[in-house]
Amino acid sequence: MKHIIILGDGMADHPVKRLGGKTLMQYAHxxxxxxxxxxxxxxxxxxxxxxxxxGSEVANATILGYDMNRVYEGRGPxxxxxxxxEMQSGDMAMRCNIVTLADGxxxxxxxxxxxxxxxxxxxxxxxxxxxxxxxxxxTGIQYRxxxxxxxxxxxxxxxPPHDHPNEAWEPLLPKAEVNAAKETAAYLTDLILKSQxxxxxxxxxxxxxxxxxxxxxxxxxxxxxxxxxxxTLMQMYPQIKRGDVxxxxxxxxxxxxxxxLHNIIVDGATGMADTNYEGKTxxxxxxxxxxDFVFLHIEASDEAGHDxxxxxxxxxxENLDKRVVTPIYNEVRKWHExxxxxxxxxxxxxxxxxxHLAEPVPFLIWHPGIEPDEVQTFxxxxxxxxxxxxxxxQEFMNVFMNI
Numbered sequence: 001m002k003h004i005i006i007l008g009d010g011m012a013d014h015p016v017k018r019l020g021g022k023t024l025m026q027y028a029h030x031x032x033x034x035x036x037x038x039x040x041x042x043x044x045x046x047x048x049x050x051x052x053x054x055g056s057e058v059a060n061a062t063i064l065g066y067d068m069n070r071v072y073e074g075r076g077p078x079x080x081x082x083x084x085x086e087m088q089s090g091d092m093a094m095r096c097n098i099v100t101l102a103d104g105x106x107x108x109x110x111x112x113x114x115x116x117x118x119x120x121x122x123x124x125x126x127x128x129x130x131x132x133x134x135x136x137x138x139t140g141i142q143y144r145x146x147x148x149x150x151x152x153x154x155x156x157x158x159x160p161p162h163d164h165p166n167e168a169w170e171p172l173l174p175k176a177e178v179n180a181a182k183e184t185a186a187y188l189t190d191l192i193l194k195s196q197x198x199x200x201x202x203x204x205x206x207x208x209x210x211x212x213x214x215x216x217x218x219x220x221x222x223x224x225x226x227x228x229x230x231x232t233l234m235q236m237y238p239q240i241k242r243g244d245v246x247x248x249x250x251x252x253x254x255x256x257x258x259x260x261l262h263n264i265i266v267d268g269a270t271g272m273a274d275t276n277y278e279g280k281t282x283x284x285x286x287x288x289x290x291x292d293f294v295f296l297h298i299e300a301s302d303e304a305g306h307d308x309x310x311x312x313x314x315x316x317x318e319n320l321d322k323r324v325v326t327p328i329y330n331e332v333r334k335w336h337e338x339x340x341x342x343x344x345x346x347x348x349x350x351x352x353x354x355x356h357l358a359e360p361v362p363f364l365i366w367h368p369g370i371e372p373d374e375v376q377t378f379x380x381x382x383x384x385x386x387x388x389x390x391x392x393x394q395e396f397m398n399v400f401m402n403i
Contacts, residue, residue, distance in 0.1 A: 003295040010302025010349030025379035032322035037378040040366030043388025046359035059346035065397030073225030078254030087227040092152030094224035096145040101216040109161035110143040111216030153181035158222035163355040195219040232260025238300030277323035278348040305349030340367035
């Protein structure tokens with residue numbers, strides 16, 4: 001039995017009055033996911049352990065079977081692994097967003113949807129002016145970059161910018177959680193303030209301002225940590241001989257690297273609603289023909305949720321069904337070797353709240369010959385009645401890999 005997880009990041013949502021009290025998953029036209037729910041078994045999953053922030057790094061690693069209390073070190077080290085930066089002893093790696101600040105508030109967490117080429121120009125500029133023997137700025141993808149501080153203390157409270165849209169930014173500046181981290185917190189604050197001066201005067205932002213566009217006018221570092229100690233999925237689940245991860249997001253690629261998965265890079269995979277769905281789908285099928293486990297991650301719904309774009313998020317959910325789940329289902333059901341498919345979000349990102357929530361998410365599992373339960377549609381409400389009930393944390397991967 002081969003296994004594939006199709007993950008729609010942030011796809012789960014809340015009932016929306018504009019949709020007649022339905023959630024987006026209930027309202028969206030998703031015939032194939034509904035068919036898999038009818039033919040398979042469903043349930044709900046808690047993906048964020050108590051005491052952890054509902055970040056995608058926590059939720060996705062938990063879905064893959066990792067115990068966050070043992071391995072969690074924040075987003076920074078995962079993105080370092082994806083980028084190819086080999087963390088050394090004493091390194092603290094942090095996710096470093098380029099954001100848009102306006103009227104004293106965080107206007108957005110993505111600098112006006114930077115391209116990777118644009119982000120690269122700005123990060124290299126910042127590294128030229130602020131980088132030194134202690135600190136280094138490293139290019140990632142789009143607005144998501146890396147900040148490495150040698151000797152940094154990770155016990156610093158750094159607010160994730162996507163959790164604070166339209167909130168005043170100054171009260172959210174880094175704060176030490178312990179006395180030993182005061183110097184690191186002060187150093188990070190100094191870097192943020194200096195970046196604002198530098199970025200405001202960069203030709204890229206001057207041109208954007210003249211065109212009335214959002215300017216990418218500040219860094220925002222957060223989720224720092226040291227190099228994690230993680231077993232590979234092959235060590236945890238002997239059923240997996242070789243596996244693959246497909247994502248446009250550095251932190252997912254980083255999880256995949258530590259998990260021992262082969263990272264497959266797809267041209268045109270953007271992490272946004274314009275991502276190359278067909279390319280990622282084809283890459284997943286090709287990988288599954290050769291290997292026995294694939295983790296296919298689609299970011300688009302999460303980004304639409306953070307931006308509060310209802311229609312766009314509906315479109316991303318329907319695209320996941322039509323352009324990913326449908327062709328994968330139609331293809332693998334013809335294969336001689338059976339394939340087990342799981343579809344789920346990692347966490348809710350409600351469009352009317354615009355942040356991640358630590359709430360249960362719906363999931364479905366389908367494979368040839370599975371005894372179906374009574375669920376008829378794939379959504380947050382119907383899956384409450386699924387035969388798997390409410391699973392917690394590593395239980396999902398244990399159930400999935402034992403099929």
